[in-house]
Amino acid sequence: NAGVxxxxxxxxxxxxxxxxxxxxxxxxHEYMSWYRQDPGMGLRLIHYSVGAGITDQGEVPNxxxxxRSTTEDFPLRLLxxxxxxxxxxxxxxxxxxxxxxxxxxxxxxRLTVL
Amino acid sequence: EDQVTQxxxxxxxxxxxxxxxxxxxxxxxLRGLFWYRQDPGKGPEFLFTLYSAGEEKEKERLKATLTKKESFLxxxxxxxxxxxxxxxxxxxxxDDKIIFGKGTRLHILP
Numbered sequence: 175n176a177g178v179x180x181x182x183x184x185x186x187x188x189x190x191x192x193x194x195x196x197x198x199x200x201x202x203h204e205y206m207s208w209y210r211q212d213p214g215m216g217l218r219l220i221h222y223s224v225g226a227g228i229t230d231q232g233e234v235p236n237x238x239x240x241x242r243s244t245t246e247d248f249p250l251r252l253l254x255x256x257x258x259x260x261x262x263x264x265x266x267x268x269x270x271x272x273x274x275x276x277x278x279x280x281x282x283x284r285l286t287v288l
Numbered sequence: 289e290d291q292v293t294q295x296x297x298x299x300x301x302x303x304x305x306x307x308x309x310x311x312x313x314x315x316x317x318l319r320g321l322f323w324y325r326q327d328p329g330k331g332p333e334f335l336f337t338l339y340s341a342g343e344e345k346e347k348e349r350l351k352a353t354l355t356k357k358e359s360f361l362x363x364x365x366x367x368x369x370x371x372x373x374x375x376x377x378x379x380x381x382x383d384d385k386i387i388f389g390k391g392t393r394l395h396i397l398p
Contacts, residue, residue: 279331
């Protein structure tokens, strides 16, 4: 198993550009989530999904969109990048639904918005 | 609103000097409390899940305990390789959100 994979590892955007951060898992996990991590702020939940076709907002959803068309993939879209979105983004997955079991985290995507 | 507060923000210990990290939480109906370890430049790594007050779990030099208001991560005779950021998170019964605290940066000096 590859576990949770994230692409790209690094990305630099200009203000106003859009992009999609990719997240995939091969463990048949129902629960997937996106977090951002900023210095001194811990992990903040952006969006999460309890299964294919179901998504919900977390603590800091503004400026981000998600969809969950398959169990394996959970992409995060930045609609119009802003410098405040400069951060490290982590995707995580767990099973069963509800995330009671341990979450497996990806290696992260380091995003810089100029 | 669910909240997780971790203290201290940072802790420096000598090798072998035992201590505890605190995680205070406010949640309406706790489904689970999680502890993770995070090394620089990497994603968090799962340590424990605690579900009810009075529960305890151990792994090597780490022991996690849970009350109705807080959790402690006890580190016994730590080694330099225990240096990391330790994160606490909670999940409420009413929804599936998992909310994290800001973490405690632990540095063990040889």
